Amino acid sequence: MDVHVTSSTVRGTTRAPPSKSYTHRALLAAGYSDGATVRSPLVSADTKATARAVTAFGGGVEPESATDIDDADALVVDGFGGRPAVPGDVIDCANSGTTMRLVTAAAALADGTTVLTGDGSLRSRPQGPLLEALGDLGVRAESTRANGQAPLVVSGPLAGGEVALPGDVSSQYVTALLMAGAVTEAGVEIDLTTPLKSAPYVDITLELLDDFGVEATPVDDGGSALDGAAGAAGFVVDGGQSYAPADGSYTVPGDFSSISYLVAAGAVAAEPGEAVRIEGAVPSAQGDSAIVEIAERMGADIEWDREAGVIAVRRADLSGVEVDVGDTPDLLPTIAALGAVAEGETRITNCEHVRYKETDRVAAMAEELEKLGAETTEEQDTLTVHGSESDLRGASVDGRADHRIVMSLAVAALVAEGTTTIRGGEHVDVSFPNFFDAMADLGMAVERDGESE
Numbered sequence: 001m002d003v004h005v006t007s008s009t010v011r012g013t014t015r016a017p018p019s020k021s022y023t024h025r026a027l028l029a030a031g032y033s034d035g036a037t038v039r040s041p042l043v044s045a046d047t048k049a050t051a052r053a054v055t056a057f058g059g060g061v062e063p064e065s066a067t068d069i070d071d072a073d074a075l076v077v078d079g080f081g082g083r084p085a086v087p088g089d090v091i092d093c094a095n096s097g098t099t100m101r102l103v104t105a106a107a108a109l110a111d112g113t114t115v116l117t118g119d120g121s122l123r124s125r126p127q128g129p130l131l132e133a134l135g136d137l138g139v140r141a142e143s144t145r146a147n148g149q150a151p152l153v154v155s156g157p158l159a160g161g162e163v164a165l166p167g168d169v170s171s172q173y174v175t176a177l178l179m180a181g182a183v184t185e186a187g188v189e190i191d192l193t194t195p196l197k198s199a200p201y202v203d204i205t206l207e208l209l210d211d212f213g214v215e216a217t218p219v220d221d222g223g224s225a226l227d228g229a230a231g232a233a234g235f236v237v238d239g240g241q242s243y244a245p246a247d248g249s250y251t252v253p254g255d256f257s258s259i260s261y262l263v264a265a266g267a268v269a270a271e272p273g274e275a276v277r278i279e280g281a282v283p284s285a286q287g288d289s290a291i292v293e294i295a296e297r298m299g300a301d302i303e304w305d306r307e308a309g310v311i312a313v314r315r316a317d318l319s320g321v322e323v324d325v326g327d328t329p330d331l332l333p334t335i336a337a338l339g340a341v342a343e344g345e346t347r348i349t350n351c352e353h354v355r356y357k358e359t360d361r362v363a364a365m366a367e368e369l370e371k372l373g374a375e376t377t378e379e380q381d382t383l384t385v386h387g388s389e390s391d392l393r394g395a396s397v398d399g400r401a402d403h404r405i406v407m408s409l410a411v412a413a414l415v416a417e418g419t420t421t422i423r424g425g426e427h428v429d430v431s432f433p434n435f436f437d438a439m440a441d442l443g444m445a446v447e448r449d450g451e452s453e
């Protein structure tokens, strides 16, 4: 679907969608339990893939009261009590890396064979380190094409043990092994062979596990417990644990990766004297809440009432900054879009792992922002956007079938002169299904092909 965004201003109040990362984990944790209710879930293409996997393992996911899952305020999960059944069919993880990694480790617990696949993007993303780790733990875990990519074949059961794993490809391997490790016999000890990137996502995991009554611990070189995942040399999770959230339910917080587009939209295009107010912005372990500090550093006018969970953003002149996205890969497209509007140079460093996402987001943002008139320089680990040389004007751009590229280009399109056409607008269904409705409500001039408005 083509989406046409014409330069426009925004104002008013909107609500952050629920967190994709917490929803994936909560659905799977509820699956590992004897049953639990997940409140305020994100119902999106990616989280539906995790729900399908929970069902394939012998659990079930149903809306609490709505008839349609897309309208659900809560999902009632029937658990499989830590012992996944052998699925009756291939598990289709669609576009979701989180689903594929977390479900591969869950599949290793089953006493039989599971086959996992996904769309073309997911079948090109790296799964090798997780397959090797599972192999070292005695599980048959293979890529059908022997290239470390899906389709994957996994034959359990996994008993647990000690394993080495690189930390710089995907933190989701750690999350996957910790979540599955808790219900193994022996537990799992992970030794990182390279420093952990995307560490806050493991903090999200640790926080959620704790809420489900499961203990997992980051450790330093000497094996002593640490407070968080940053700088950890490894992780330990004891086996024989049970998943059970207090009072049988878990509530998902708002999503700061999604909030980043709303913050950026307000920073570049709020109507003079007006603000964009974002509700549902309560602090949690999400590293992507750094978008508030990053945008402020660029000069944005932001107030964040953390207790109320409300962010108010007004337009301001922005200047380029340097940002290390080692911990916050999903912010790269948003920061690049902000950088294209800012004066001066925005250098986004430590971003090699951002190339392993739904698409190579470093190349995608460099190339698509250039079509809008920005100048960019791409290196393997750094993306520089030369804002002062940019004079953004509407163009036809490709969302690369990647939700975050689509949403970031839509932010840039708010200030690009004339109209920008973004190819593949439907891909926002992965993490922020009502993105264009929410933006239209705030004042974005947007038309979607096939719609009359």
Ligand SMILES: O=C(O)C1=C[C@@H](OP(=O)(O)O)[C@@H](O)[C@H](O)C1
Binding pocket: 020, 021, 022, 098, 169, 170, 171, 172, 175, 197, 198, 201, 329, 330, 353
């Ligand atoms: O665990 C998670 O929920 C995620 C971890 C990150 O991936 P990597 O750990 O692969 O960098 C992030 O990019 C992804 O959107 C969600």
Ligand SMILES: C=C(OP(=O)(O)O)C(=O)O
Binding pocket: 020, 046, 095, 096, 097, 098, 099, 330, 357, 358, 404, 431
């Ligand atoms: C990379 C992402 O997710 P996943 O790894 O689950 O596909 C994302 O949401 O930006």
